[in-house]
Amino acid sequence: MAKVKGSIVVDIERCKGCELCPPVCPTNVLSMSKELNAKGFHYVYMENPDNCTGCNNCALVCPDACITVYRKKLV
Amino acid sequence: MSQQTENNDIVKEENLVFKKTNVLLDKVMHYCPGCGHGTAHRLIAEVIEEMDIQSECIGITPVGCSVLMYNYLDIDMQEAAHGRAPALATAIKRLQPEKFVFTYQGDGDLAAIGTAETIHAANRGENFTIFFINNGIYGMTGGQMAPTTLPNMKSSTSPYGRDVKMMGNPLKMTELVAQLPGSYYVTRQAVHTPAAVRKAKKAIRKAIENQKLEKGLSLVEIVSNCNSGWKMTPLQSNKWMEENMFPFYELGDLKVDGGMAK
Numbered sequence: 001m002a003k004v005k006g007s008i009v010v011d012i013e014r015c016k017g018c019e020l021c022p023p024v025c026p027t028n029v030l031s032m033s034k035e036l037n038a039k040g041f042h043y044v045y046m047e048n049p050d051n052c053t054g055c056n057n058c059a060l061v062c063p064d065a066c067i068t069v070y071r072k073k074l075v
Numbered sequence: 076m077s078q079q080t081e082n083n084d085i086v087k088e089e090n091l092v093f094k095k096t097n098v099l100l101d102k103v104m105h106y107c108p109g110c111g112h113g114t115a116h117r118l119i120a121e122v123i124e125e126m127d128i129q130s131e132c133i134g135i136t137p138v139g140c141s142v143l144m145y146n147y148l149d150i151d152m153q154e155a156a157h158g159r160a161p162a163l164a165t166a167i168k169r170l171q172p173e174k175f176v177f178t179y180q181g182d183g184d185l186a187a188i189g190t191a192e193t194i195h196a197a198n199r200g201e202n203f204t205i206f207f208i209n210n211g212i213y214g215m216t217g218g219q220m221a222p223t224t225l226p227n228m229k230s231s232t233s234p235y236g237r238d239v240k241m242m243g244n245p246l247k248m249t250e251l252v253a254q255l256p257g258s259y260y261v262t263r264q265a266v267h268t269p270a271a272v273r274k275a276k277k278a279i280r281k282a283i284e285n286q287k288l289e290k291g292l293s294l295v296e297i298v299s300n301c302n303s304g305w306k307m308t309p310l311q312s313n314k315w316m317e318e319n320m321f322p323f324y325e326l327g328d329l330k331v332d333g334g335m336a337k
């Protein structure tokens with residue numbers, strides 16, 4: 001199986017800090033920030049970006065469509 | 076709009092796997108953090124984009140938390156009076172049968188004040204799609220008991236839990252609609268996990284595509300949370316939903332291609 005590496009981009013101003021996405025990440029990439037966005041929410045960020053496989057789980061459960069997902073095959 | 080960018084060698088257009096569909100507008104939705112309404116909106120928008128029917132789609136919004144859905148989807152939408160969305164959808168679909176017409180309704184809207192409209196539209200075999208978001212209470216007005224509130228479930232008007240002797244039994248509208256000869260596809264889904272989201276999206280697509288067949292009503296119930304109304308965090312409310320709502324409102328197909336699934 002070819003190795004893949006992923007990354008996400010979070011629209012942090014859209015994020016409502018609902019905390020639904022971190023638990024669905026199979027590789028524990030995501031955490032809630034200590035900082036607040038303009039609305040006063042602790043937004044999600046990649047605490048362990050190297051672990052991301054671009055599996056898309058986080059984006060699927062996000063009610064506010066904050067997450068964009070990228071995936072690249074490593075050769 | 077500030078965004079966080081890391082892994083710059085991966086974050087490139089050619090590696091894109093998922094991004095917000097343009098059918099869902101950039102406007103931030105007013106829903107509480109973690110509310111299933113947002114996910115349900117997104118899935119409907121994604122299906123509209125994938126079917127390439129943005130200009131052929133007409134949605135009818137309800138009264139309830141999702142009353143402002145017309146601000147979020149970039150399609151033609153019409154607001155209905157409380158519970159009357161199926162009546163309006165009937166008129167619109169009959170006048171413009173070539174359009175894809177759907178209603179989006181909460182359980183207070185569809186199963187309380189709109190019971191007659193829902194049942195009769197289904198029984199007449201109207202050829203549109205109903206998306207039914209069941210969170211077991213009246214979310215918008217402050218978490219009052221709805222016909223769908225579970226036995227013993229607390230709400231602001233049943234603070235000690237729904238006593239079925241005094242307050243009656245919860246109503247399974249989706250089972251009722253499945254019994255009617257005019258319904259063609261009836262299914263119950265959820266949107267709280269990646270697997271549930273994938274399944275729900277397939278159901279939403281099938282329910283819209285069915286309109287091409289002109290065989291009757293399609294209804295997709297989405298059992299969802301209302302973490303503010305239930306007074307829980309979003310994660311707690313999803314867990315509560317799995318433990319309490321799903322045993323009563325069982326997920327899965329009830330009627331497929333006009334035949335009972337169970």
Ligand SMILES: Cc1ncc(C[n+]2csc(CCOP(=O)(O)OP(=O)(O)O)c2C)c(N)n1
Pocket residue numbers: 138139140141157180181182183184185188208210212213214215216221301
């Ligand atoms: C004719 C009429 N009666 C009552 C109301 C008050 N009202 C507004 S929303 C609502 C219930 C909404 O609950 P539901 O359909 O379950 O949607 P949710 O907010 O939970 O998504 C009610 C009773 C109204 N707006 N119009």
Ligand code: SF4
Pocket residue numbers: 006007008024025026027028029030051052053054055056057058059069
């Ligand atoms: S794409 Fe998958 S691996 Fe990457 S952060 Fe999201 S859930 Fe985790």
Ligand code: SF4
Pocket residue numbers: 010014015016017018019020021022043044061062063064065066067109
């Ligand atoms: S699911 Fe979406 S809104 Fe919720 S914390 Fe994650 S990115 Fe933010």
